[in-house]
Amino acid sequence: MIYSKTVMDHFRNPRNVGVIENAAGVGEVGNPICGDMMTIYLDIQDDRIADIKFQTFGCGSAIAVSSMLTELAKGKTLEEAKKITNKDVAEALEGLPKNKLHCSNLGADALQMAIKDYEDRKAGKVRPELKRKESHDELHRVGDKCYCPYCDSEVSDGEKMCSACLSDLTEEH
Template sequence: MSNGYNEKVIEVFSNPKNVGKIDNADGVGTVGNATCGDIMKIYLKIKNNIIVDAKFQTFGCAAAIATSSTATEMIIGKTVDEAERLTNADVVENLGGLPAQKMHCSVLAEEAIREAIKDYRAKQK
């Protein structure tokens, strides 16, 4: 494909993991807006401060879908604090890079996870 995506990104986009929603999620985060062409929604299941499951729903381009999939995979099994420190650079590195004009999509994944954690913490109070 001549779209600037590497093979890993195409593979993840073709077979994304953790697609869907979690009923009774402990934290839900939604970022982006449809006008800009990207919305990402992340659901977290958290037990004993560990992220035991994460799922996503994304309206967006191939990069947005690939970063959603990879970001959820990267945080499962991590503590909430560890997950909160995940950056878009970590996700992009895991994917082996993204075209420059697609970097903003990876920021959405980071932000959606932080929103979901914020939601989780708010519910804890």
């Protein structure tokens, strides 16, 4: 599998990694079971993306997509950001291997969800807090061992945070 120099640069030196506390909008996509999880955090000022951060747990392509997406969206108006597509992200990365194109969908989807979350909050719509739908006991326990649903690292019973990826683990282990 051959990656472009741009993909490798964004994988090795990702831009805008992190969390925005009290974000104006948050979009989360992916599936911890298959390994790619992406969360986008927005700070909106005057209907413009003043800051954007991401947390991604997944392959190098998913990390590169997240990084490039934040670079494409930062400083844009909400209307401009709504027009960013998975094709735009893949092109900005100078292409992705065919079996990794789904990662660009995750990025564009997470951005659109974060914008929608912001617009819903602004309109006074209260959205329920995101909670994983899968049963932790059924999907993240193998024998007597328990694993982080985000990075698959082994965690001890009762741990509330994964020491490997620093994810908040709200369910019993």
